[in-house]
Amino acid sequence: MAEMRWHPLIEDWVMIASHRQNRPQMPKDWCPFCPGSGKVPDEFDVYEYDNDFPALSQNPPTPDDVANDFFKVKEAYGKCEVILYSPEHTITLPELSTAHIEKLVNLWIERFNVISADEKIKYVFIFENRGEVVGVTMPHPHGQIYGYSIIPKKIELELNSSKKYFDDKGKCIFCDMLKNEQDFGERIIFENEHFSVFLPFFTEYPYGVYIMSKRHINNIAEFTDAEKAAFADTLKQTTGMLDALFDYKFPYMMCMHNAPVNSEDTSDYYHFHVEFFPPMRAADKQKFNASSETGVWAHCNPTAPEDKAKELREAHKKFLDSLK
Secondary structure (H helix, E strand, O other): OEEEEEEOOOOEEEEEEHHHHHOOOOOOOOOOOOOOOOOOOOOOOOEEEEOOOOOOEOOOOOOOOOOOOOOOEEEOEEEEEEEEOOOOOOOOHHHOOHHHHHHHHHHHHHHHHHHHOOOOOOEEEEEEEEOHHHOOOOOOOEEEEEEEOOOOHHHHHHHHHHHHHHHHHOOOHHHHHHHHHHHHOOOEEEEOOOEEEEOOOOOOOOOOOEEEEOOOOOOHHHOOHHHHHHHHHHHHHHHHHHHHHHOOOOOEEEEEEOOOOOOOOOOOOOOOEEEEOOOEEEOOEEOOOOHHHHHHOOOOOOOOHHHHHHHHHHHHHHHHHHOO
16 A cells, blocks of 8 residues: 545645555665665665655555545655665765765755656655664665655745745745854854854754755755865764764764745745754653654753753864864
8 A cells, every 4th residue: 555645634645655564674684785786786886776665656556445525545656765875884974975975965966856857746855864763774874865746744834934934024034043043153063164054943852953055045956066065074074973972873864955846936935954853862862752742743852952052062073083
Protein backbone atom coordinates (compact mmCIF):
# COMPACT_ATOMS: atom_id res chain seq x y z
CA MET A 1 0.00 0.00 0.00
CA ALA A 2 1.30 3.45 -0.96
CA GLU A 3 -1.15 6.32 -1.00
CA MET A 4 -1.97 9.72 0.51
CA ARG A 5 -4.81 10.03 3.02
CA TRP A 6 -6.43 13.35 3.95
CA HIS A 7 -6.35 14.36 7.62
CA PRO A 8 -9.43 16.63 7.88
CA LEU A 9 -8.67 17.92 11.39
CA ILE A 10 -5.41 19.60 10.39
CA GLU A 11 -6.08 19.86 6.64
CA ASP A 12 -3.00 17.91 5.63
CA TRP A 13 -2.11 14.80 3.66
CA VAL A 14 -0.54 11.78 5.39
CA MET A 15 1.65 9.35 3.46
CA ILE A 16 0.59 5.73 3.97
CA ALA A 17 3.48 3.47 2.95
CA SER A 18 2.88 0.08 4.52
CA HIS A 19 5.02 -1.62 1.86
CA ARG A 20 8.10 -0.12 3.55
CA GLN A 21 7.50 -2.47 6.49
CA ASN A 22 8.67 -5.31 4.25
CA ARG A 23 12.12 -3.83 3.66
CA PRO A 24 14.68 -6.64 4.15
CA GLN A 25 17.32 -6.49 6.86
CA MET A 26 20.71 -5.96 5.23
CA PRO A 27 23.43 -8.52 5.96
CA LYS A 28 25.97 -7.11 8.40
CA ASP A 29 28.86 -7.69 5.99
CA TRP A 30 27.18 -6.17 2.91
CA CYS A 31 26.18 -2.60 2.03
CA PRO A 32 24.31 -1.71 -1.18
CA PHE A 33 25.90 1.76 -1.17
CA CYS A 34 29.50 0.52 -1.20
CA PRO A 35 31.43 0.01 -4.45
CA GLY A 36 31.43 -3.67 -5.39
CA SER A 37 27.87 -4.23 -4.21
CA GLY A 38 26.51 -4.30 -7.75
CA LYS A 39 24.03 -1.58 -6.81
CA VAL A 40 26.30 1.46 -7.33
CA PRO A 41 29.24 2.26 -9.65
CA ASP A 42 32.62 0.84 -8.73
CA GLU A 43 33.95 4.40 -8.59
CA PHE A 44 32.15 7.57 -7.52
CA ASP A 45 32.58 10.60 -5.31
CA VAL A 46 28.91 11.46 -4.71
CA TYR A 47 25.98 9.63 -6.25
CA GLU A 48 22.19 9.74 -6.66
CA TYR A 49 20.47 6.41 -5.98
CA ASP A 50 16.75 5.86 -6.49
CA ASN A 51 15.19 4.63 -3.27
CA ASP A 52 14.42 0.89 -3.45
CA PHE A 53 11.37 1.27 -1.19
CA PRO A 54 9.98 4.74 -1.97
CA ALA A 55 7.06 6.25 -0.09
CA LEU A 56 6.37 8.33 -3.22
CA SER A 57 6.61 7.37 -6.89
CA GLN A 58 6.21 9.01 -10.29
CA ASN A 59 4.30 5.85 -11.26
CA PRO A 60 2.23 5.40 -8.10
CA PRO A 61 -0.16 2.49 -7.56
CA THR A 62 -3.90 3.07 -7.52
CA PRO A 63 -5.01 3.87 -3.96
CA ASP A 64 -6.87 1.19 -2.02
CA ASP A 65 -10.65 1.25 -2.25
CA VAL A 66 -11.19 2.78 1.19
CA ALA A 67 -12.40 6.31 0.34
CA ASN A 68 -15.92 7.68 0.70
CA ASP A 69 -17.59 11.08 0.85
CA PHE A 70 -15.74 11.84 4.09
CA PHE A 71 -12.42 9.97 3.85
CA LYS A 72 -10.30 11.15 0.92
CA VAL A 73 -7.32 9.44 -0.72
CA LYS A 74 -5.02 10.35 -3.58
CA GLU A 75 -2.07 8.76 -5.36
CA ALA A 76 1.26 8.93 -3.55
CA TYR A 77 2.86 10.80 -6.42
CA GLY A 78 6.40 12.08 -6.03
CA LYS A 79 10.07 11.12 -6.00
CA CYS A 80 12.33 9.58 -3.35
CA GLU A 81 16.08 9.61 -3.88
CA VAL A 82 19.06 8.63 -1.76
CA ILE A 83 22.14 10.86 -2.03
CA LEU A 84 25.38 9.04 -1.27
CA TYR A 85 27.99 11.33 0.25
CA SER A 86 31.03 9.13 -0.35
CA PRO A 87 32.09 5.59 -1.35
CA GLU A 88 33.65 5.19 2.12
CA HIS A 89 31.32 3.21 4.38
CA THR A 90 31.96 4.84 7.74
CA ILE A 91 33.06 8.39 6.93
CA THR A 92 30.72 11.22 8.00
CA LEU A 93 29.96 14.69 6.68
CA PRO A 94 32.38 16.63 8.92
CA GLU A 95 35.17 14.18 8.04
CA LEU A 96 34.86 14.94 4.32
CA SER A 97 36.97 17.69 2.77
CA THR A 98 35.28 20.97 1.91
CA ALA A 99 36.05 20.32 -1.76
CA HIS A 100 34.27 16.96 -1.53
CA ILE A 101 31.24 18.50 0.20
CA GLU A 102 31.10 21.08 -2.60
CA LYS A 103 30.58 18.17 -5.02
CA LEU A 104 27.70 17.10 -2.81
CA VAL A 105 26.24 20.63 -2.93
CA ASN A 106 26.42 20.53 -6.73
CA LEU A 107 24.63 17.16 -6.78
CA TRP A 108 21.89 18.51 -4.50
CA ILE A 109 21.42 21.44 -6.87
CA GLU A 110 21.37 19.16 -9.91
CA ARG A 111 18.73 16.89 -8.37
CA PHE A 112 16.70 19.87 -7.11
CA ASN A 113 16.49 21.13 -10.68
CA VAL A 114 15.71 17.72 -12.18
CA ILE A 115 12.93 16.93 -9.70
CA SER A 116 11.53 20.47 -10.02
CA ALA A 117 11.18 19.96 -13.77
CA ASP A 118 8.23 17.65 -13.05
CA GLU A 119 5.31 20.09 -12.88
CA LYS A 120 3.37 17.75 -10.58
CA ILE A 121 6.05 18.25 -7.91
CA LYS A 122 5.31 21.17 -5.59
CA TYR A 123 8.06 20.82 -3.00
CA VAL A 124 11.61 19.41 -3.05
CA PHE A 125 12.91 18.47 0.39
CA ILE A 126 16.63 17.77 0.92
CA PHE A 127 17.46 16.19 4.27
CA GLU A 128 19.72 13.90 6.27
CA ASN A 129 18.92 11.64 9.20
CA ARG A 130 22.03 10.75 11.19
CA GLY A 131 22.37 8.25 14.00
CA GLU A 132 20.52 5.23 15.34
CA VAL A 133 18.59 7.39 17.82
CA VAL A 134 16.71 8.95 14.87
CA GLY A 135 16.11 5.56 13.26
CA VAL A 136 19.02 5.25 10.84
CA THR A 137 19.84 1.61 10.08
CA MET A 138 22.34 2.22 7.25
CA PRO A 139 25.64 3.70 8.51
CA HIS A 140 26.95 4.49 5.01
CA PRO A 141 26.97 8.32 4.73
CA HIS A 142 23.87 9.46 2.89
CA GLY A 143 20.96 11.85 2.85
CA GLN A 144 17.70 11.86 0.95
CA ILE A 145 15.56 14.01 -1.32
CA TYR A 146 11.77 13.82 -1.44
CA GLY A 147 9.72 15.47 -4.16
CA TYR A 148 6.17 16.01 -2.89
CA SER A 149 3.03 16.64 -4.93
CA ILE A 150 1.82 18.87 -2.08
CA ILE A 151 3.43 21.60 0.03
CA PRO A 152 4.17 20.09 3.48
CA LYS A 153 2.31 21.64 6.42
CA LYS A 154 5.34 23.22 8.14
CA ILE A 155 6.43 24.88 4.91
CA GLU A 156 2.85 26.03 4.38
CA LEU A 157 2.91 27.66 7.82
CA GLU A 158 6.25 29.33 7.10
CA LEU A 159 4.92 30.61 3.78
CA ASN A 160 1.77 32.01 5.36
CA SER A 161 3.63 33.86 8.11
CA SER A 162 6.38 35.16 5.81
CA LYS A 163 3.84 36.38 3.24
CA LYS A 164 1.81 38.13 5.93
CA TYR A 165 4.97 39.79 7.28
CA PHE A 166 5.94 40.94 3.80
CA ASP A 167 2.45 42.29 3.11
CA ASP A 168 2.46 44.15 6.45
CA LYS A 169 6.02 45.47 6.50
CA GLY A 170 7.34 45.12 2.94
CA LYS A 171 10.31 43.12 4.22
CA CYS A 172 11.46 39.48 4.49
CA ILE A 173 10.80 37.96 7.91
CA PHE A 174 13.89 35.75 7.60
CA CYS A 175 16.16 38.69 6.77
CA ASP A 176 14.78 40.61 9.76
CA MET A 177 15.15 37.56 12.02
CA LEU A 178 18.80 37.19 11.01
CA LYS A 179 19.46 40.92 11.54
CA ASN A 180 17.95 40.75 15.02
CA GLU A 181 20.04 37.69 15.88
CA GLN A 182 23.17 39.46 14.61
CA ASP A 183 22.34 42.63 16.54
CA PHE A 184 21.83 40.63 19.77
CA GLY A 185 24.87 38.48 19.07
CA GLU A 186 24.70 35.99 21.95
CA ARG A 187 23.01 33.25 19.91
CA ILE A 188 25.30 33.59 16.86
CA ILE A 189 27.66 30.60 16.71
CA PHE A 190 29.79 31.54 13.71
CA GLU A 191 29.51 33.32 10.38
CA ASN A 192 31.29 33.64 7.07
CA GLU A 193 30.76 35.99 4.16
CA HIS A 194 27.67 34.16 2.90
CA PHE A 195 26.07 32.23 5.78
CA SER A 196 25.28 32.66 9.45
CA VAL A 197 24.92 29.80 11.95
CA PHE A 198 22.89 30.57 15.05
CA LEU A 199 20.69 29.06 17.72
CA PRO A 200 17.33 30.78 17.21
CA PHE A 201 15.63 32.82 19.93
CA PHE A 202 12.69 30.38 19.77
CA THR A 203 14.51 27.08 19.20
CA GLU A 204 12.50 24.02 20.24
CA TYR A 205 15.63 21.86 20.60
CA PRO A 206 18.60 22.58 22.91
CA TYR A 207 21.06 22.39 20.00
CA GLY A 208 18.66 23.13 17.13
CA VAL A 209 20.89 25.43 15.09
CA TYR A 210 19.90 27.20 11.88
CA ILE A 211 22.07 27.94 8.87
CA MET A 212 20.75 30.97 6.98
CA SER A 213 21.97 32.54 3.76
CA LYS A 214 22.89 36.19 4.23
CA ARG A 215 21.72 36.99 0.74
CA HIS A 216 17.97 36.84 0.20
CA ILE A 217 17.56 33.78 -2.03
CA ASN A 218 14.68 31.37 -2.56
CA ASN A 219 16.45 28.06 -2.95
CA ILE A 220 19.73 26.18 -3.19
CA ALA A 221 19.76 26.39 -6.99
CA GLU A 222 20.32 30.16 -6.75
CA PHE A 223 23.74 29.76 -5.09
CA THR A 224 26.66 31.51 -6.75
CA ASP A 225 29.93 29.58 -7.03
CA ALA A 226 31.21 31.44 -3.99
CA GLU A 227 28.08 30.53 -2.02
CA LYS A 228 28.43 26.86 -2.99
CA ALA A 229 31.96 26.78 -1.56
CA ALA A 230 30.91 28.71 1.54
CA PHE A 231 27.90 26.45 2.12
CA ALA A 232 30.12 23.35 1.89
CA ASP A 233 32.47 24.81 4.49
CA THR A 234 29.55 25.90 6.68
CA LEU A 235 28.09 22.37 6.66
CA LYS A 236 31.46 20.84 7.55
CA GLN A 237 31.95 23.24 10.45
CA THR A 238 28.38 22.95 11.73
CA THR A 239 28.32 19.15 11.80
CA GLY A 240 31.88 19.04 13.10
CA MET A 241 30.88 21.43 15.88
CA LEU A 242 28.04 19.10 16.90
CA ASP A 243 30.44 16.14 16.98
CA ALA A 244 32.90 18.13 19.10
CA LEU A 245 30.19 19.02 21.60
CA PHE A 246 30.35 15.70 23.48
CA ASP A 247 33.17 13.96 21.56
CA TYR A 248 30.99 11.48 19.69
CA LYS A 249 29.15 11.36 16.38
CA PHE A 250 26.19 13.52 17.25
CA PRO A 251 22.78 12.40 15.91
CA TYR A 252 20.67 14.94 14.08
CA MET A 253 18.02 15.58 11.48
CA MET A 254 19.20 18.18 8.94
CA CYS A 255 16.37 19.79 6.96
CA MET A 256 16.87 22.22 4.08
CA HIS A 257 14.02 24.64 3.59
CA ASN A 258 13.79 25.72 -0.04
CA ALA A 259 10.86 27.61 -1.52
CA PRO A 260 8.11 25.58 -3.23
CA VAL A 261 8.38 24.81 -6.93
CA ASN A 262 5.74 24.92 -9.66
CA SER A 263 3.65 27.13 -7.39
CA GLU A 264 3.08 30.84 -6.83
CA ASP A 265 6.09 33.17 -6.82
CA THR A 266 7.50 33.40 -3.28
CA SER A 267 10.77 35.13 -4.17
CA ASP A 268 9.89 38.33 -2.26
CA TYR A 269 9.22 36.69 1.07
CA TYR A 270 10.69 33.17 1.31
CA HIS A 271 14.35 32.66 2.21
CA PHE A 272 16.61 29.58 1.99
CA HIS A 273 17.72 28.17 5.33
CA VAL A 274 18.66 24.89 7.02
CA GLU A 275 17.16 23.67 10.28
CA PHE A 276 18.85 21.07 12.51
CA PHE A 277 16.92 18.91 14.96
CA PRO A 278 19.46 17.13 17.21
CA PRO A 279 17.58 14.82 19.61
CA MET A 280 20.09 15.08 22.48
CA ARG A 281 19.80 17.61 25.34
CA ALA A 282 22.99 16.44 27.06
CA ALA A 283 25.76 13.95 26.34
CA ASP A 284 23.71 11.05 27.71
CA LYS A 285 20.17 12.45 27.73
CA GLN A 286 17.71 12.46 24.85
CA LYS A 287 15.08 15.16 24.37
CA PHE A 288 11.83 13.32 23.75
CA ASN A 289 8.87 14.86 22.01
CA ALA A 290 6.22 13.80 24.51
CA SER A 291 2.52 14.64 24.80
CA SER A 292 2.80 18.44 24.74
CA GLU A 293 5.06 18.51 21.70
CA THR A 294 3.43 15.66 19.78
CA GLY A 295 -0.21 15.94 20.81
CA VAL A 296 -0.74 19.69 20.48
CA TRP A 297 2.54 20.97 18.94
CA ALA A 298 3.27 22.96 22.10
CA HIS A 299 7.04 22.73 22.23
CA CYS A 300 9.09 23.03 25.39
CA ASN A 301 12.86 23.56 25.35
CA PRO A 302 14.31 22.59 28.75
CA THR A 303 17.38 24.80 28.23
CA ALA A 304 18.18 28.49 27.67
CA PRO A 305 19.26 29.12 24.04
CA GLU A 306 21.84 31.72 25.15
CA ASP A 307 23.56 29.15 27.39
CA LYS A 308 23.56 26.48 24.70
CA ALA A 309 24.85 28.93 22.10
CA LYS A 310 27.88 29.51 24.34
CA GLU A 311 28.46 25.73 24.50
CA LEU A 312 28.20 25.51 20.73
CA ARG A 313 30.71 28.34 20.20
CA GLU A 314 33.15 26.48 22.43
CA ALA A 315 32.53 23.25 20.49
CA HIS A 316 33.02 25.10 17.20
CA LYS A 317 36.39 26.40 18.37
CA LYS A 318 37.31 22.90 19.53
CA PHE A 319 36.47 21.48 16.08
CA LEU A 320 38.49 24.16 14.28
CA ASP A 321 41.45 23.49 16.58
CA SER A 322 41.25 19.78 15.70
CA LEU A 323 41.74 20.64 12.02
CA LYS A 324 45.05 22.41 12.63
